[in-house]
Amino acid sequence: MDEKIMQLKKWIEESDNVVFFGGAGVSTESGIPDFRSVDGLYNQKYKYPPETILSHSFFERYPEDYYDFHREKLVIDNVKPNVAHLRLAELEKEGKLKAVVTQNIDGLHQAAGSKKVLELHGSILRAYCSKCRKPYPAELMNKGTGVPRCSCGGVIRPDIVLYEEPLDQDIMTEAIRCIANADVLIIGGTSLAVYPAAGLINYYRGNKLVLVNLSSTPYDNEADLVINEKIGKVFSQI
Ligand code: ZN
Numbered sequence: 389m390d391e392k393i394m395q396l397k398k399w400i401e402e403s404d405n406v407v408f409f410g411g412a413g414v415s416t417e418s419g420i421p422d423f424r425s426v427d428g429l430y431n432q433k434y435k436y437p438p439e440t441i442l443s444h445s446f447f448e449r450y451p452e453d454y455y456d457f458h459r460e461k462l463v464i465d466n467v468k469p470n471v472a473h474l475r476l477a478e479l480e481k482e483g484k485l486k487a488v489v490t491q492n493i494d495g496l497h498q499a500a501g502s503k504k505v506l507e508l509h510g511s512i513l514r515a516y517c518s519k520c521r522k523p524y525p526a527e528l529m530n531k532g533t534g535v536p537r538c539s540c541g542g543v544i545r546p547d548i549v550l551y552e553e554p555l556d557q558d559i560m561t562e563a564i565r566c567i568a569n570a571d572v573l574i575i576g577g578t579s580l581a582v583y584p585a586a587g588l589i590n591y592y593r594g595n596k597l598v599l600v601n602l603s604s605t606p607y608d609n610e611a612d613l614v615i616n617e618k619i620g621k622v623f624s625q626i
Pocket of ligand 1 (some may be wrong): 517518519520521522538539540541542
């Protein structure tokens with residue numbers, strides 16, 4: 389086994405306060421495209437760029453176009469948790485992992501059995517009325533055609549954070565608390581280039597900061613351990 393993966397395994401064995409912070413790279417191994425990778429959504433042809441379609445003002449103005457994109461690009465059928473999701477859920481059951489903080493909106497950590505999942509950007513598995521906030525089953529939004537509407541007339545929207553919208557402050561506060569108190573912080577599948585990832589890492593105060601990412605990140609020099617491997621490969625060995 390790789391020496392670095394062995395080191396990570398040892399730190400996890402010795403700890404009961406591990407926190408995992410994950411980005412798109414955690415889900416790509418389940419077949420969900422990464423918004424920012426070379427083969428990701430940003431390079432696919434659509435009428436508008438994804439960051440425009442996935443914005444608050446676009447949703448308000450062109451809900452039909454938003455929903456075309458949502459159903460075609462955000463909703464991926466038959467995805468399953470991969471070895472990283474499954475191992476993280478096990479580590480929580482073993483009393484080692486305190487929380488998963490994720491930027492993903494696919495609900496795969498919960499599908500794997502994780503209980504404490506802090507979804508910074510929400511989830512496409514939840515929907516609510518943008519006018520009266522009544523919750524609705526996600527199928528109504530993720531399947532079918534046209535713009536789903538509430539009985540009050542309001543447009544039903546996904547419980548995700550669109551561009552131009554603020555993050556949920558309660559979730560952010562709890563993510564900061566977990567990261568600040570973590571013994572081992574594992575950051576995986578994110579290039580740490582964009583907010584809020586880059587900001588959250590600064591709250592960590594320990595000396596076991598682990599970065600698992602295929603390519604290098606701006607935080608490599610600050611990390612105690614850098615593993616440039618696929619998340620799945622690493623988590624199948626710890
Ligand atoms: Zn309503």
